[in-house]
Amino acid sequence: MESTNREPSEKALAESVSSEKLDESLNFNISDDTPQPDGPTATKSEDGRSKEGTDGQSVTTPKFLTRVNLNANSGATDVEANEQRTITTKLFPITNLDQGIIGWDSQDDPENPQNFAMSQKWGLLALMTAMTFISPLASSAFSPAVSYVAVDLHEDNQTVLSLGVSIFLLGYTVGPLVLAPMSEIYGRRIVLSCANWFLVLWQIGCALAPNIETLIICRMFAGMGGAGCLTLGAGLIADLFPIEQRGLATALWSCGPLIGPVVGPIAGGFMGETIGWRWIFWMVMIAAGLVSFGIEVLNRETYAIVLIRRKTEHLSKELGRSDLRSAYETSVERASLSLTMKRGLKRPIVLLLRSPMVLLLSLYVAVVYGLLYLFFTTIAIVFESQYGFSTGLSGLAFLGIGLGFVIGLILYGVTNDRVVLKLTVRNGGKYEPEMRLPAMIAFSSLLPISFFWYGWSVEKNAHWIVPIIGMAPYGIGMMGVFLPVQTYIIDAYSRYAASGNASLTTIRSLIGAVLPLAGPQLFKALGLGWGNSLLGFIALAFLPVPIFFSRYGQRIREKFPVNLDG
Numbered sequence: 001m002e003s004t005n006r007e008p009s010e011k012a013l014a015e016s017v018s019s020e021k022l023d024e025s026l027n028f029n030i031s032d033d034t035p036q037p038d039g040p041t042a043t044k045s046e047d048g049r050s051k052e053g054t055d056g057q058s059v060t061t062p063k064f065l066t067r068v069n070l071n072a073n074s075g076a077t078d079v080e081a082n083e084q085r086t087i088t089t090k091l092f093p094i095t096n097l098d099q100g101i102i103g104w105d106s107q108d109d110p111e112n113p114q115n116f117a118m119s120q121k122w123g124l125l126a127l128m129t130a131m132t133f134i135s136p137l138a139s140s141a142f143s144p145a146v147s148y149v150a151v152d153l154h155e156d157n158q159t160v161l162s163l164g165v166s167i168f169l170l171g172y173t174v175g176p177l178v179l180a181p182m183s184e185i186y187g188r189r190i191v192l193s194c195a196n197w198f199l200v201l202w203q204i205g206c207a208l209a210p211n212i213e214t215l216i217i218c219r220m221f222a223g224m225g226g227a228g229c230l231t232l233g234a235g236l237i238a239d240l241f242p243i244e245q246r247g248l249a250t251a252l253w254s255c256g257p258l259i260g261p262v263v264g265p266i267a268g269g270f271m272g273e274t275i276g277w278r279w280i281f282w283m284v285m286i287a288a289g290l291v292s293f294g295i296e297v298l299n300r301e302t303y304a305i306v307l308i309r310r311k312t313e314h315l316s317k318e319l320g321r322s323d324l325r326s327a328y329e330t331s332v333e334r335a336s337l338s339l340t341m342k343r344g345l346k347r348p349i350v351l352l353l354r355s356p357m358v359l360l361l362s363l364y365v366a367v368v369y370g371l372l373y374l375f376f377t378t379i380a381i382v383f384e385s386q387y388g389f390s391t392g393l394s395g396l397a398f399l400g401i402g403l404g405f406v407i408g409l410i411l412y413g414v415t416n417d418r419v420v421l422k423l424t425v426r427n428g429g430k431y432e433p434e435m436r437l438p439a440m441i442a443f444s445s446l447l448p449i450s451f452f453w454y455g456w457s458v459e460k461n462a463h464w465i466v467p468i469i470g471m472a473p474y475g476i477g478m479m480g481v482f483l484p485v486q487t488y489i490i491d492a493y494s495r496y497a498a499s500g501n502a503s504l505t506t507i508r509s510l511i512g513a514v515l516p517l518a519g520p521q522l523f524k525a526l527g528l529g530w531g532n533s534l535l536g537f538i539a540l541a542f543l544p545v546p547i548f549f550s551r552y553g554q555r556i557r558e559k560f561p562v563n564l565d566g
Contacts, residue, residue, distance in 0.1 A: 091107055092104050092107055092109075092112060092114070092304075093308075093327035093328070094106065094107070094327075095327075097324075100321070100323045100324050100325055101324075101325060101327050102308060102311055102312040102315060102324050102325065102326055102327060103308060103326075103327035104308075111307065112304070112307075113239045113240050113300075113301075113302040113303075113304065113307075114239075114240065114241075114242065116240060116300075120298075121240045121241065123298060124236070124240070124295075124298060124299060124300075124302075125236070125237070125240070125249055125252060125253060126252075127291060127294050127295045127298065127299075128229055128232075128233050128236060128253060128295070129233075129252050129253050129255065129256055130256075130291045131196060131229035131256070131288070131291050131292070131295065132229045132230055132233055132253060132254075132255075132256030132257055132260070133255070133256035133259060133260045133263075134256075134260065134284065134287050134288050134291060135199060135226035135227075135229055135230060135256070135260065135288070136226075136230075136256060136257045136258075136260030136261045136264070137260040137261070137263055137264040137267070137284070138168065138199070138203070138222065138226060138260075138264070138281075138284045138288070139168040139169060139172075139223065139226070139260070139261060139264065140165075140260070140261040140262075140264030140265055140268070140376075141264035141265065141267055141268030141271075141280050141284065142164070142165055142168075142219075142264075142268055142277070142280055142281075143165045143264070143265055143268065143376075143380070144265045144268050144269035144272060144380055144391055144392075144394060144395055145268050145269070145271070145272030145277035145280060145391075146161050146162075146164070146165065147391070148272050148276070148277045149161065149164070149212070149215070149277055152277070153209075153210075153211055153212045153215070155212045158520075159517075160212060160216075161212070162516075162517060163216060164212060164215055164216050164219060166513040166514075166516060166517065167216050167219045167220045167223065167513070168219050168220070168222065168223040168226070169223060169509045169510075169512050169513035170220060170223065170509070170510070170513050171219070171220045171221065171222060171223020171224040171225075171226065171227060172223050172224075172226065172227045172230065172505060172506075172509035172512075172513075173505075173506050173509045173510045173513065174224055174227075175195070175223065175224035175225065175226070175227030175228065175231065176227050176230070176231040176348065176501070176502035176503075176505045176506050176509075177345070177348050177349070177502060177506060178224075178345070179191055179195055179227060179228050179231050179232065179498075179502070180231050180232070180235070180347070180348055180498040180499045180501065180502035181343075181345045181346075181347050181348065181498075181499060181502075183231075183232050183235060183303065183498050184235070184303065184305070184347070184496060184498055184499060185306075186306070187301045187303050187306040187307075188232055188235055188236060188239065188301060188302050188303050188306075188498075189299050189300065189301045189302070191228065191232065192228050192229070192232050192295065192299070193292070193295070193296055193299070194228075195224075195225050195226075195227065195228020195229070195232075196225065196228055196229065196288065196291075196292035196295060197225075197292055198221070198222075198224065198225030198228070199222055199225035199226045199228070199288055199292075200225075200285055200288045200289045200292055201225075202218050202219075202221045202222035202225060203218075203222060203281045203282070203284050203285035203288065204281075204285060205217075205218035205221075205222075206218045206219055206222060206281040207278045207279075207281035207282050207285070208278075227505065227509075229256075230256075230257055230501075230505055231498055231501055231502050231505055232498050233253045233254075233501070234250075234253075234486065234489060234490050234497045234498060234500065234501035235302075235303065235497045235498030235501070236302055237249045237250055237253060237490055237497070238490045238494040238495075238497035239302035239303055239304065240302055243420075243431060243491060244417055244420070244421060245417065246417075246487055246490055246491065247412070247413065247416035247417035247420065247436070247483075247487055248413045248416075248417060250483055250486050250487040250490060251409055251412050251413035251416070251483050252409075252413070254479075254482060254483050254486050255405065255406075255409050255479075257482075258405045258475075258478065258479060258482060259402060259405050259406070261372075261376070262398045262399070262401055262402035262405065262475075263398075263402065265376075265379075265380065265394075265395040265398050266395035266396060266398060266399070267280075267283075267395070268280050268395065269380075269391050269392045269393070269394055269395035270392040270395065271283065272391060272392075273390065273391045273392040274392070304328065305326070305328045305495070308326045308327060308328055309326050309328075311326075312324050312325065312326045343564075347496055347499035347502075347564050348499045348500075348502040348503045348506065349503075350562065350564065351493070351496075351499060351500055351503045351562060351564070352503045352506075352507070354560065354562045355557070355560055355562045356556050356560055357492075357549075357553055357556050357557045357560075358489070358500060358503050358504070359503075360545075360549070361485050361488070361489075361504070361549065362503055362504045362506075362507040362508065363507060364481070364485075364542065364545050364546075364549075365481065365482060365485050365504060365507075365508055366507045366508045366510070366511040366512070367511065367538075367542060368444075368447065368478055368481050368482070368539075368542075369478075369482075369508045369511065369512045370511040370512050370514075370515035370516070371447075371451075371515075371535055371538065371539065372401075372474065372478060372512075373512050373515060373516040374515055374516055374518070374519050374522070374535060375401075375450075375451075375454075375471070375474065375532075375535070376398075376516065377516050377519030377520065377523075378458075378519065378523055378528060378532075379394070379397050379398060380394045380395075380397075382397075382458050382467075382528065383397045383464065386458065386461065387464045389464075397464075397467075397468055398471075399468065400467075400468035400469055400470065400471035400472050400475070401450075401471040401472065401474055401475040402475065403472050403475065404471065404472035404473060404474060404475020404476040404477075404478075404479070405475040405476075405478070405479050406475075407472070407475070407476050407479075408443065408475060408476040408477070408478070408479025408480050408483075409479050409483075411476070411479075411480070412439065412443075412479060412480055412483045412484070415439070416436065416439055416483070416484070416487070419435075419438075419439070420435045420436060423435040432554050433488050433491040433492035433557075434488070434549070434550065434553040434554045434557070436484045436485075436487045436488045436491065437484050437485075437488060437546065437549050437550045437553055438546075438550045439480055439483075439484045440480060440481050440484050440485075440546035440549065440550070441546045441547055441550060442480070443476065443477045443478075443479070443480020443481055444477055444480070444481055444542070444543060444545075444546050445477070445543060446473040446474065446476050446477030446480075447473070447474055447477040447478065447481075447539040447542075448536040448537075448539040448540045448543075449470075449473040449474070449477075449536075450470055450471050450472070450473045450474035450477075450536075451474075451532045451533065451535045451536030451539060452532070452533055452536045453466075453467070453469075453470030453473070454467045454470040454471055454532055455528050455529050455530075455531065455532025455533055455535075455536070456529045456532075456533070457470055458528050458529075459527060459528045459529030460529075481546070485504065486501070486504070489501055489503075489504055492557065493564075495564075496564050499564070522534070
């Protein structure tokens with residue numbers, strides 16, 4: 001694009017806003033009754049000098065600042081009575097036509113997703129949570145009906161039948177690598193909509209499949225579409241919610257990927273036994289279609305970068321100014337579409353390769369997730385052959401771990417945001433994403449218990465309720481590992497939260513798809529007692545990992561910064 005005499009310099013852009021710094025901005029109030037400034041406010045920058053800022057007007061300082069009060073009654077022991085302390089946080093970038101910078105009209109701009117009504121935010125999150133429940137449910141609901149599929153489709157190869165179940169998770173592996181960067185280029189709304197309807201349509205193919213090969217292919221593509229809600233939910237939370245609300249928001253959204261695989265076998269077992277295995281896919285199609293329609297009607301674009309880019313393009317045409325730039329752009333020259341696509345598609349891989357924290361956390365969660373699916377490989381067989389459960393009733397054995405998920409969800413949702421706020425106060429008002437991780441230490445200690453409890457109770461033929469109860473600690477512990485990592489990724493990489501979550505989902509789904517294939521041979525060789533004990537010892541060996549993350553995570557993240565714009 002040809003430059004004009006109104007073309008802003010890189011210095012002017014840097015003075016107005018640094019999009020890289022905006023990624024790290026803290027946009028939250030500690031005290032709920034603390035008002036946002038609506039006039040000139042004096043704040044102090046890091047060098048201690050006062051700055052003047054005017055809400056709704058141009059801000060030429062590189063820091064968008066506001067004061068947030070920490071009162072003595074906040075529960076922090078280091079705050080003296082009646083003492084007012086402040087946290088300096090950055091505000092949203094404001095439009096400055098003189099410098100050619102386009103941002104929000106004011107700090108209270110209703111078009112800014114962070115300013116959406118609470119009912120709209122939580123309503124949209126509720127629909128997203130429903131979709132993240134249906135998609136993983138679709139991944140596991142098919143598993144108890146495999147024996148019926150084998151008869152109807154004349155397939156007796158157990159490896160092929162197992163692939164029909166796990167191939168859905170391979171779709172989860174591929175989908176995020178495309179969907180996350182596409183949402184950061186074209187916006188959340190259009191990508192989420194396409195992914196949801198992609199899942200719905202491929203359920204029809206599964207329901208009508210004339211042979212096992214067609215079923216496997218349709219399941220893989222359905223998994224790719226089903227990855228949309230799992231991948232983009234993290235970005236949606238970063239778009240809509242300030243930091244002090246993200247723990248609860250993440251807990252609600254993340255219950256789907258954990259509870260869905262538990263409810264799936266229960267529903268699938270009864271449907272396969274009563275109305276036929278094909279109706280599993282028809283019911284998933286109906287449920288996913290209804291939720292997708294609801295999202296279609298109520299959803300709005302939430303990604304700030306895309307919204308301001310569209311606003312910039314609109315004003316450029318309306319005012320006849322080719323010099324206008326989005327406040328979120330990092331340079332004067334606009335990247336070409338091909339370069340933007342290239343950068344976007346490689347972001348999840350870049351995060352895995354260049355951020356040790358993202359890689360290590362992804363691997364840790366993947367191991368915990370993979371052990372869960374190894375757990376699942378024996379449940380239906382044990383309760384049908386050893387305890388005489390029917391195919392439908394065998395799914396009820398998953399209720400033990402489901403109860404654990406619910407307990408873990410409640411414990412994390414109620415406590416995490418409060419703990420983070422207290423840690424922020426103790427840290428002098430400075431929030432660090434690693435403050436989410438200490439919760440993992442206590443929760444992860446519950447993981448090994450279930451393997452020993454479940455394994456030896458079924459080995460010794462204890463009453464059927466004993467192994468079911470024994471699964472609950474794993475559910476509690478897994479929720480306390482999964483949720484802090486999800487929230488950490490959202491907080492540490494807010495601008496590219498979808499790509500960060502794609503890295504997490506890809507590794508988790510890959511190991512979750514492959515590891516269970518080793519289950520039959522493992523338990524055949526060692527038996528249920530020692531086979532599950534081996535898994536318990538593996539879980540024990542990983543107990544120091546959360547301590548390492550909590551103690552050294554910030555140092556590792558700061559030592560290996562990742563440039564996701566280049």
